[in-house]
Amino acid sequence: MVKTYNKGYRAERELVHLLYKKGYAVIRTPRSGRIALPSPDIIAIKNKKTIAIECKYRSKPFKMSKDQINELLEWKKRANCDVLIAWKIPRYDWFFIPIQYIHNGNVNKNTLKNALTIDDL
Amino acid sequence: MVKTYNKGYRAERELVHLLYKKGYAVIRTPRSGRIALPSPDIIAIKNKKTIAIECKYRSKPFKMSKDQINELLEWKKRANCDVLIAWKIPRYDWFFIPIQYIHNGNVNKNTLKNALTIDDL
Numbered sequence: 001m002v003k004t005y006n007k008g009y010r011a012e013r014e015l016v017h018l019l020y021k022k023g024y025a026v027i028r029t030p031r032s033g034r035i036a037l038p039s040p041d042i043i044a045i046k047n048k049k050t051i052a053i054e055c056k057y058r059s060k061p062f063k064m065s066k067d068q069i070n071e072l073l074e075w076k077k078r079a080n081c082d083v084l085i086a087w088k089i090p091r092y093d094w095f096f097i098p099i100q101y102i103h104n105g106n107v108n109k110n111t112l113k114n115a116l117t118i119d120d121l
Numbered sequence: 122m123v124k125t126y127n128k129g130y131r132a133e134r135e136l137v138h139l140l141y142k143k144g145y146a147v148i149r150t151p152r153s154g155r156i157a158l159p160s161p162d163i164i165a166i167k168n169k170k171t172i173a174i175e176c177k178y179r180s181k182p183f184k185m186s187k188d189q190i191n192e193l194l195e196w197k198k199r200a201n202c203d204v205l206i207a208w209k210i211p212r213y214d215w216f217f218i219p220i221q222y223i224h225n226g227n228v229n230k231n232t233l234k235n236a237l238t239i240d241d242l
Contacts, residue, residue, distance in 0.1 A: 020158055025173075025199035027150055027160045037141055039148045043164055045200035050166060052146075078146035079166035 008057030011088045012041060015055065018118060019044045038071030040083065044121075050081035051121065053096070057088045061108035069105050084116070094118055129178030132209045133162060136176065139239060140165045159192030161204065165242075171202035172242065174217070178209045182229035190226050205237070215239055 012028070019026050024044040040052040052075055056062065064085070076083040076099065084096040087107055095115035102111060133149070140147050145165040161173040173196055177183065185206070197204040197220065205217040208228055216236035223232060 016158070023199060025196045025202075026158060027148060027164050029148055029150070037137070037147060039146075043148050043166075045164075045171060045202060047199075047201045048169070048171070050169070050171060075146045078144060078168075080168045081146075081166060 007090070008055070008088070011057050012055045015053075015086060015088075015094060016042060019121070022046070022118075022121065024121075038074050040072060040075060042086075050079060052076070052079065052081055052083045053086050054083070055086045055088065056107065057090070058107075059090050061106070064102065064105035064107065066105060069099070069102065072099055087112075087115075096121065128211070129176070129209075132178050133176045136174075136207060136209075136215060137163060140242070143167070143239075143242065145242075159195050161193060161196060163207075171200060173197070173200065173202055173204045174207045175204070176207045176209065177228065178211070179228075180211050182227070185223065185226035185228065187226060190220070190223065193220055208233075208236075217242065 016026050016028050019042070024046040027043045029039050029041060041055045042053040044051050044053065052072070054072055072083050083099040085099060085102060085107060087095045087097065089095070095112055095117070097107065097111050097115045101114040137147050137149050140163070145167040148164045150160050150162060162176045163174040165172050165174065173193070175193055193204050204220040206220060206223060206228060208216045208218065210216070216233055216238070218228065218232050218236045222235040
Protein backbone atom coordinates (compact mmCIF):
# COMPACT_ATOMS: atom_id res chain seq x y z
CA MET A 1 0.00 0.00 0.00
CA VAL A 2 2.78 2.37 0.96
CA LYS A 3 4.57 1.31 -2.20
CA THR A 4 1.58 2.17 -4.40
CA TYR A 5 1.22 5.52 -2.66
CA ASN A 6 4.88 6.30 -3.30
CA LYS A 7 4.66 5.31 -6.94
CA GLY A 8 1.54 7.40 -7.36
CA TYR A 9 3.23 10.31 -5.64
CA ARG A 10 6.28 10.00 -7.88
CA ALA A 11 4.11 9.80 -10.99
CA GLU A 12 2.22 12.91 -9.90
CA ARG A 13 5.44 14.82 -9.36
CA GLU A 14 6.66 13.77 -12.78
CA LEU A 15 3.43 15.04 -14.31
CA VAL A 16 3.93 18.41 -12.61
CA HIS A 17 7.36 18.74 -14.18
CA LEU A 18 6.09 17.53 -17.55
CA LEU A 19 3.47 20.29 -17.57
CA TYR A 20 6.05 22.84 -16.47
CA LYS A 21 8.26 21.84 -19.40
CA LYS A 22 5.29 22.37 -21.70
CA GLY A 23 5.19 25.99 -20.54
CA TYR A 24 2.48 25.77 -17.90
CA ALA A 25 2.61 27.56 -14.57
CA VAL A 26 1.92 24.68 -12.18
CA ILE A 27 0.80 24.38 -8.58
CA ARG A 28 0.33 21.18 -6.60
CA THR A 29 -1.63 20.56 -3.40
CA PRO A 30 0.07 18.03 -1.16
CA ARG A 31 -2.12 15.48 0.58
CA SER A 32 -1.23 16.83 3.97
CA GLY A 33 -1.95 20.40 4.92
CA ARG A 34 -5.12 20.51 2.87
CA ILE A 35 -7.45 23.34 3.56
CA ALA A 36 -10.99 22.22 4.23
CA LEU A 37 -12.09 23.20 0.74
CA PRO A 38 -12.45 21.08 -2.37
CA SER A 39 -9.26 21.15 -4.40
CA PRO A 40 -7.81 19.08 -7.22
CA ASP A 41 -4.25 17.70 -7.04
CA ILE A 42 -2.74 19.98 -9.67
CA ILE A 43 -3.61 23.31 -11.27
CA ALA A 44 -1.82 24.17 -14.49
CA ILE A 45 -2.23 27.48 -16.29
CA LYS A 46 -0.76 28.55 -19.61
CA ASN A 47 -1.63 31.85 -21.19
CA LYS A 48 -5.02 32.06 -19.45
CA LYS A 49 -5.91 28.42 -20.20
CA THR A 50 -6.48 26.63 -16.89
CA ILE A 51 -6.70 22.91 -16.26
CA ALA A 52 -7.48 21.33 -12.90
CA ILE A 53 -6.21 17.77 -12.57
CA GLU A 54 -7.07 14.94 -10.21
CA CYS A 55 -4.42 12.21 -10.42
CA LYS A 56 -5.13 8.50 -10.15
CA TYR A 57 -2.42 5.86 -10.29
CA ARG A 58 -4.26 2.59 -10.93
CA SER A 59 -3.49 -0.62 -12.82
CA LYS A 60 -7.19 -1.46 -13.20
CA PRO A 61 -10.49 0.34 -13.85
CA PHE A 62 -11.75 2.11 -10.75
CA LYS A 63 -14.65 4.03 -9.31
CA MET A 64 -14.49 7.54 -7.91
CA SER A 65 -16.69 8.52 -4.98
CA LYS A 66 -19.71 10.71 -5.52
CA ASP A 67 -18.26 13.22 -3.04
CA GLN A 68 -15.02 13.56 -4.96
CA ILE A 69 -16.82 13.97 -8.29
CA ASN A 70 -19.09 16.63 -6.77
CA GLU A 71 -16.12 18.52 -5.30
CA LEU A 72 -14.42 18.58 -8.68
CA LEU A 73 -17.63 19.69 -10.40
CA GLU A 74 -17.93 22.52 -7.86
CA TRP A 75 -14.39 23.55 -8.77
CA LYS A 76 -15.25 23.43 -12.45
CA LYS A 77 -18.33 25.59 -11.88
CA ARG A 78 -16.45 28.25 -9.93
CA ALA A 79 -13.30 28.42 -12.03
CA ASN A 80 -15.03 27.67 -15.35
CA CYS A 81 -11.99 25.65 -16.36
CA ASP A 82 -11.33 22.16 -17.70
CA VAL A 83 -11.26 19.48 -15.02
CA LEU A 84 -9.42 16.33 -15.98
CA ILE A 85 -9.02 12.97 -14.29
CA ALA A 86 -5.44 11.95 -15.04
CA TRP A 87 -5.27 8.18 -15.03
CA LYS A 88 -1.73 6.83 -14.95
CA ILE A 89 -1.60 3.15 -15.80
CA PRO A 90 1.63 1.68 -14.37
CA ARG A 91 4.33 1.18 -17.02
CA TYR A 92 2.05 2.97 -19.47
CA ASP A 93 0.91 6.48 -20.30
CA TRP A 94 -1.21 9.16 -18.66
CA PHE A 95 -4.76 9.49 -19.94
CA PHE A 96 -6.60 12.72 -19.28
CA ILE A 97 -10.35 12.26 -19.11
CA PRO A 98 -12.54 15.37 -19.01
CA ILE A 99 -14.82 14.98 -16.00
CA GLN A 100 -18.00 15.36 -18.07
CA TYR A 101 -17.24 11.97 -19.66
CA ILE A 102 -17.19 10.16 -16.35
CA HIS A 103 -20.52 8.61 -15.44
CA ASN A 104 -21.34 7.39 -11.94
CA GLY A 105 -17.68 7.77 -11.07
CA ASN A 106 -16.64 4.86 -13.29
CA VAL A 107 -13.25 5.16 -14.94
CA ASN A 108 -12.63 2.27 -17.34
CA LYS A 109 -11.69 1.32 -20.90
CA ASN A 110 -14.88 2.90 -22.18
CA THR A 111 -13.97 6.26 -20.63
CA LEU A 112 -10.59 6.15 -22.35
CA LYS A 113 -12.29 6.78 -25.71
CA ASN A 114 -12.68 10.38 -24.63
CA ALA A 115 -9.26 10.71 -23.08
CA LEU A 116 -6.67 13.27 -24.09
CA THR A 117 -2.95 12.55 -24.10
CA ILE A 118 -0.18 14.78 -22.81
CA ASP A 119 0.33 16.06 -26.36
CA ASP A 120 -3.20 17.42 -26.38
CA LEU A 121 -2.55 19.59 -23.33
CA MET B 122 9.12 34.41 15.43
CA VAL B 123 7.00 31.31 15.72
CA LYS B 124 4.14 33.51 16.87
CA THR B 125 4.43 35.76 13.80
CA TYR B 126 4.54 32.72 11.55
CA ASN B 127 1.37 31.38 13.14
CA LYS B 128 -0.44 34.69 12.82
CA GLY B 129 0.63 34.96 9.21
CA TYR B 130 -0.51 31.42 8.59
CA ARG B 131 -3.88 32.10 10.20
CA ALA B 132 -4.32 35.29 8.20
CA GLU B 133 -3.50 33.44 4.99
CA ARG B 134 -6.04 30.75 5.77
CA GLU B 135 -8.66 33.41 6.46
CA LEU B 136 -7.92 35.00 3.11
CA VAL B 137 -8.42 31.65 1.38
CA HIS B 138 -11.87 31.32 2.92
CA LEU B 139 -12.69 34.95 2.16
CA LEU B 140 -11.95 34.36 -1.51
CA TYR B 141 -13.94 31.15 -1.47
CA LYS B 142 -16.93 33.03 -0.08
CA LYS B 143 -16.57 35.51 -2.93
CA GLY B 144 -17.11 32.64 -5.36
CA TYR B 145 -13.52 31.84 -6.24
CA ALA B 146 -12.15 28.34 -6.62
CA VAL B 147 -9.11 28.50 -4.37
CA ILE B 148 -5.95 26.45 -3.94
CA ARG B 149 -3.18 27.01 -1.40
CA THR B 150 0.39 25.74 -1.42
CA PRO B 151 1.64 24.93 2.07
CA ARG B 152 5.18 25.96 2.93
CA SER B 153 6.24 22.37 3.37
CA GLY B 154 5.96 19.85 0.59
CA ARG B 155 6.75 22.43 -2.06
CA ILE B 156 7.72 21.18 -5.44
CA ALA B 157 10.95 22.66 -6.66
CA LEU B 158 9.12 25.05 -8.93
CA PRO B 159 8.18 28.68 -8.39
CA SER B 160 4.72 28.95 -6.91
CA PRO B 161 2.72 31.67 -5.20
CA ASP B 162 0.92 31.02 -1.89
CA ILE B 163 -2.62 31.08 -3.26
CA ILE B 164 -4.26 30.65 -6.65
CA ALA B 165 -7.85 31.85 -6.95
CA ILE B 166 -9.94 31.43 -10.08
CA LYS B 167 -13.44 32.72 -10.76
CA ASN B 168 -15.09 32.29 -14.13
CA LYS B 169 -11.75 32.15 -16.00
CA LYS B 170 -10.28 35.11 -14.07
CA THR B 171 -7.13 33.93 -12.31
CA ILE B 172 -5.19 35.67 -9.56
CA ALA B 173 -1.96 34.41 -8.06
CA ILE B 174 -1.28 35.75 -4.56
CA GLU B 175 1.85 35.96 -2.45
CA CYS B 176 0.94 36.68 1.17
CA LYS B 177 2.95 38.87 3.49
CA TYR B 178 2.01 39.49 7.12
CA ARG B 179 4.05 42.50 8.18
CA SER B 180 3.53 45.42 10.52
CA LYS B 181 6.11 47.55 8.71
CA PRO B 182 7.27 48.22 5.13
CA PHE B 183 9.44 45.41 3.81
CA LYS B 184 11.61 44.33 0.92
CA MET B 185 11.08 41.23 -1.18
CA SER B 186 14.05 39.35 -2.54
CA LYS B 187 14.96 39.60 -6.21
CA ASP B 188 14.62 35.82 -6.49
CA GLN B 189 11.09 35.84 -5.18
CA ILE B 190 10.03 38.70 -7.45
CA ASN B 191 11.55 36.90 -10.44
CA GLU B 192 9.78 33.66 -9.59
CA LEU B 193 6.46 35.47 -9.39
CA LEU B 194 7.12 37.26 -12.67
CA GLU B 195 7.89 33.91 -14.30
CA TRP B 196 4.54 32.67 -13.03
CA LYS B 197 2.83 35.76 -14.43
CA LYS B 198 4.47 35.24 -17.80
CA ARG B 199 3.45 31.59 -18.05
CA ALA B 200 -0.08 31.87 -16.71
CA ASN B 201 -0.73 35.36 -18.10
CA CYS B 202 -2.68 36.15 -14.94
CA ASP B 203 -2.69 38.87 -12.31
CA VAL B 204 -0.04 38.42 -9.64
CA LEU B 205 -0.73 40.26 -6.40
CA ILE B 206 1.31 40.79 -3.27
CA ALA B 207 -1.21 40.58 -0.44
CA TRP B 208 0.07 42.67 2.43
CA LYS B 209 -1.76 42.08 5.69
CA ILE B 210 -1.05 44.74 8.24
CA PRO B 211 -1.78 43.37 11.73
CA ARG B 212 -5.12 44.60 13.13
CA TYR B 213 -5.78 46.21 9.75
CA ASP B 214 -6.84 45.22 6.27
CA TRP B 215 -5.35 43.27 3.39
CA PHE B 216 -3.87 45.32 0.58
CA PHE B 217 -3.40 43.68 -2.80
CA ILE B 218 -0.60 45.21 -4.81
CA PRO B 219 -0.18 44.17 -8.46
CA ILE B 220 3.42 43.02 -8.86
CA GLN B 221 4.11 45.50 -11.68
CA TYR B 222 3.86 48.32 -9.12
CA ILE B 223 6.59 46.91 -6.93
CA HIS B 224 9.99 48.37 -7.69
CA ASN B 225 13.22 46.81 -6.43
CA GLY B 226 11.15 44.60 -4.16
CA ASN B 227 10.12 47.50 -1.94
CA VAL B 228 6.67 47.29 -0.42
CA ASN B 229 5.80 50.46 1.49
CA LYS B 230 3.26 53.27 1.88
CA ASN B 231 4.02 54.48 -1.61
CA THR B 232 3.14 51.10 -3.11
CA LEU B 233 -0.20 51.18 -1.32
CA LYS B 234 -1.41 53.90 -3.69
CA ASN B 235 -1.80 51.18 -6.31
CA ALA B 236 -3.26 48.58 -3.98
CA LEU B 237 -6.62 46.92 -4.46
CA THR B 238 -8.88 45.96 -1.58
CA ILE B 239 -10.77 42.71 -1.12
CA ASP B 240 -13.83 44.38 -2.64
CA ASP B 241 -11.94 44.92 -5.90
CA LEU B 242 -11.26 41.20 -6.29
